[in-house]
Structure formats: structure tokens, C-alpha cells
Amino acid sequence: MLGWFKKKFGKKEGQIPLPDQEQSSQPEHTEEAATPAEPAPPAQTLPDRTEKQPNSDENSGKNSSSLFHRLSQQLTKTKESFVYRIDTLFLGKKEIDQELLDDLEEILITADLGVNTSQELLDVARRKVKRQELSDPQMLKKVLKEKIRSFIINSDQPAELVMPDQGPFIIMVVGVNGVGKTTTIGKMTHKFTQAGQSVLLVAADTFRAAAVAQLKIWGERNNVQVVSQHEGADPSSVVFDALDVALAKNHDVIIIDTAGRLHTQVNLMEELKKIKRVIGKKIPGAPHEVMLILDATTGQNAISQAKLFNATVDITGLTLTKLDGTAKGGIVVNICRELKIPIRFIGIGEQLEDLRDFDPNEFVDALFQGKENS
Ligand SMILES: Nc1nc2c(ncn2[C@@H]2O[C@H](COP(=O)(O)OP(=O)(O)OP(=O)(O)O)[C@@H](O)[C@H]2O)c(=O)[nH]1
Numbered sequence: 626m627l628g629w630f631k632k633k634f635g636k637k638e639g640q641i642p643l644p645d646q647e648q649s650s651q652p653e654h655t656e657e658a659a660t661p662a663e664p665a666p667p668a669q670t671l672p673d674r675t676e677k678q679p680n681s682d683e684n685s686g687k688n689s690s691s692l693f694h695r696l697s698q699q700l701t702k703t704k705e706s707f708v709y710r711i712d713t714l715f716l717g718k719k720e721i722d723q724e725l726l727d728d729l730e731e732i733l734i735t736a737d738l739g740v741n742t743s744q745e746l747l748d749v750a751r752r753k754v755k756r757q758e759l760s761d762p763q764m765l766k767k768v769l770k771e772k773i774r775s776f777i778i779n780s781d782q783p784a785e786l787v788m789p790d791q792g793p794f795i796i797m798v799v800g801v802n803g804v805g806k807t808t809t810i811g812k813m814t815h816k817f818t819q820a821g822q823s824v825l826l827v828a829a830d831t832f833r834a835a836a837v838a839q840l841k842i843w844g845e846r847n848n849v850q851v852v853s854q855h856e857g858a859d860p861s862s863v864v865f866d867a868l869d870v871a872l873a874k875n876h877d878v879i880i881i882d883t884a885g886r887l888h889t890q891v892n893l894m895e896e897l898k899k900i901k902r903v904i905g906k907k908i909p910g911a912p913h914e915v916m917l918i919l920d921a922t923t924g925q926n927a928i929s930q931a932k933l934f935n936a937t938v939d940i941t942g943l944t945l946t947k948l949d950g951t952a953k954g955g956i957v958v959n960i961c962r963e964l965k966i967p968i969r970f971i972g973i974g975e976q977l978e979d980l981r982d983f984d985p986n987e988f989v990d991a992l993f994q995g996k997e998n999s
């Protein structure tokens with residue numbers, strides 16, 4: 626299990642962790658800062674996230690095998706459309722012929738692995754069959770599993786996380802309507818507070834009726850403060866004021882909820898740029914994480930969403946939600962291959978603890994775990 630939480634340098638003794646982030650994709654802020662800008666603190670390279678963190682949810686008294694079991698169960702729909710179908714296809718087959726490869730291709734594509742990824746997997750299979758390195762379908766299943774694992778691991782961006790050694794860690798959450806932004810913020814807040822961090826939530830979705838109320842419910846659930854203004858307020862000004870509160874109160878983590886918007890709505894995408902610029906003016910180097918939330922049930926459309934959001938605000942991390950409710954979980958493989966943006970979390974349900982650190986090995990093992998073991 627990857628440890629998402631990292632120790633924050635120079636903070637209160639005994640506190641565990643902050644997540645953090647590579648900042649290579651931060652754009653340069655060319656405009657003058659509105660407030661006298663402190664020079665950006667030197668970035669710290671934090672330990673590899675493969676280290677186990679004692680206080681992370683996954684390790685605090687919960688048995689990792691039961692967490693794995695839950696992940697495996699919550700992926701059932703994807704398993705049915707993908708791995709179980711492969712099992713059925715291979716059942717009783719003694720050799721790998723063209724017909725089997727054609728059927729396999731159809732399964733890979735309908736499980737949302739994407740055309741390129743599916744072709745590459747089939748090419749590997751064909752090559753191995755030709756070289757007589759592969760004869761039996763069960764061996765082919767193992768080859769597919771390992772190739773998929775390597776696609777995900779090789780594309781998961783550097784595990785080294787970088788964060789400022791002073792000041793709050795700022796996360797701006799973006800995505801299209803209804804993908805699970807606010808819910809993910811609620812679950813993330815739970816992770817942070819469990820790890821002893823003080824969190825401030827910022828309701829910069831001033832557009833949708835009830836958006837503020839929804840965030841406040843998550844605030845209450847987690848016992849953290851929510852900064853908001855009236856419906857229709859300028860989201861950038863909400864963020865500007867909220868950062869004053871955050872700095873005055875010395876919060877560790879600030880999470881900004883933004884309104885859902887279609888990636889094709891140019892004006893609304895520009896608004897995100899403005900919010901990001903305002904954050905950077907107030908706190909140079911921030912936001913440290915621009916997290917795009919993607920709904921796994923949208924399948925391949927998630928890729929185009931990510932590309933357009935990335936072009937606008939330089940996405941630094943992804944969360945893929947609703948993997949529990951979809952047969953399109955193969956999209957994870959395609960996202961890793963196509964986007965080269967790290968997946969931070971996966972959402973596998975509506976419970977507070979259903980936001981899991983994304984661990985490529987655990988994910989692939991859960992996906993390929995047979996029916997009899999789930
Ligand atoms: N099953 C499941 N449901 C989820 C998950 N994440 C979010 N949801 C549900 O998705 C719905 C929309 O979630 P929100 O958090 O309101 O989405 P949003 O992106 O903030 O929506 P807008 O603010 O309207 O753009 C809610 O019913 C959530 O409970 C998940 O991982 N699994």
C-alpha cells in the first residue's frame with residue numbers, strides 16, 4: 626500500500642503527514658503579487674511514498690487483507706466485464722488461435738482499456754504466440770495481467786512528493802459536474818484529520834444552489850471549518866478571503882471546492898485559471914495540488930476531460946471516483962498510459978473510508994482476483 630501521507634517538515638511534533646506533490650507543472654506567475662510576496666520557501670523532497678505511514682487510514686488498526694477484499698468486491702462490475710469474461714473465453718481452450726485473440730480484443734475494448742492499450746496488449750500476445758513462448762490461454766492471462774501492471778506502474782508519475790516546508794498545503798479541486806468533487810473533498814478531509822492535520826474547506830462553488838450547504842455538511846462530519854460567501858459570489862474573491870483566514874489560523878491544509886463545469890465551456894475554464902492565479906498571488910507556489918476528479922463511469926470521455934482541464938490549469942493529480950458502480954474500470958489503465966498524471970486516489974463507494982490511496986499493484990491484484998476468492 627502506498628503511503629499517501631507524508632510527514633510535514635517543521636510542523637508540530639508528532640504530526641504525521643501531509644500529502645504533497647511534484648510542482649514541475651506549476652505555471653510561472655507573471656503578474657505582480659497583490660500582497661508583498663515572501664520568497665517561496667525552498668521545496669523539500671519528501672520520502673518515497675512507498676514507505677508505510679503508521680497513521681494512514683489503511684494502517685490504523687484496519688486489517689489490510691479486509692481492505693483488499695473490499696477493494697476487490699467493489700470492483701466486481703469491472704471484473705465481470707473484463708476478467709471474468711476472459712476466464713469464460715479461455716475456459717476449456719487449449720490453444721491460442723486467431724478467433725480467441727479476436728474475442729479477447731472485443732473484451733479489452735468494451736472494458737474501456739482503450740483502443741491503443743488493447744492493441745498493444747494483443748501485439749504482445751501475438752508476438753509471444755509466434756515465438757512459441759505462449760501456448761496456453763492461462764499463460765496468456767498471466768501475461769496480460771503483468772503487462773497491465775507494468776503499464777500502470779511505469780506511467781504512475783514519480784512517487785517523490787515535494788511540498789513547501791512552511792505554510793499551508795493548498796489543494797484546488799476541479800472537474801465536470803457531478804463527478805464527485807465535493808464528496809472526495811469530504812473523504813480527503815477525513816484522511817487529513819485522521820492524520821492530525823487541521824483542515825480548512827473553502828466553498829468556491831458559488832454557482833450551484835446547495836453546493837455550500839453540501840460542503841458544510843462534510844465540514845460538520847469532519848469537524849472542520851468551512852469558509853463560504855453568498856450564492857453567486859465571485860469564486861476568486863471567496864478564495865482570496867478564505868486564504869486570509871487560513872493564514873491567520875495557521876491551518877495545515879486548505880481544500881478548495883470549485884463548481885462543476887464542462888471542459889468545453891471556455892469561460893468557465895477561464896474562471897478556474899483566475900482562481901488559480903489568485904491563490905498563487907496570495908501564496909507563491911500555491912496551489913500545490915490541482916486535483917482533477919474523474920468519474921470512472923464516463924469511460925473514455927474522462928481522457929478528453931483530463932486533457933482540456935490540464936491544458937487550462939495544469940493538473941497535478943487525479944482522483945478516479947465511482948469505480949464501484951461501473952464496468953468501465955479498465956479506464957484506469959488507459960488513464961495511466963494516456964495522461965501521465967498520477968492517480969492519487971480511487972473512490973470505491975460513498976462511505977467516508979471509500980477513498981483509497983491508488984496502489985497500482987493492489988489495484989491489478991484486486992482486478993485479477995478470481996471469483997472464488999472474492
Ligand atoms: N458510488 C459512488 N458514488 C460516489 C463516489 N464519489 C462520489 N459519489 C456520488 O456522486 C454524487 C455526486 O457527488 P458530488 O460530490 O456532489 O459531485 P460534485 O462533483 O461535487 O458535483 P457538482 O458540485 O454538482 O459538480 C453523489 O451522490 C456522491 O455520493 C464514489 O466513489 N462511489
Ligand SMILES: [Mg+2]
Pocket residue numbers: 806807808830836882883885
Ligand atoms: Mg460539488
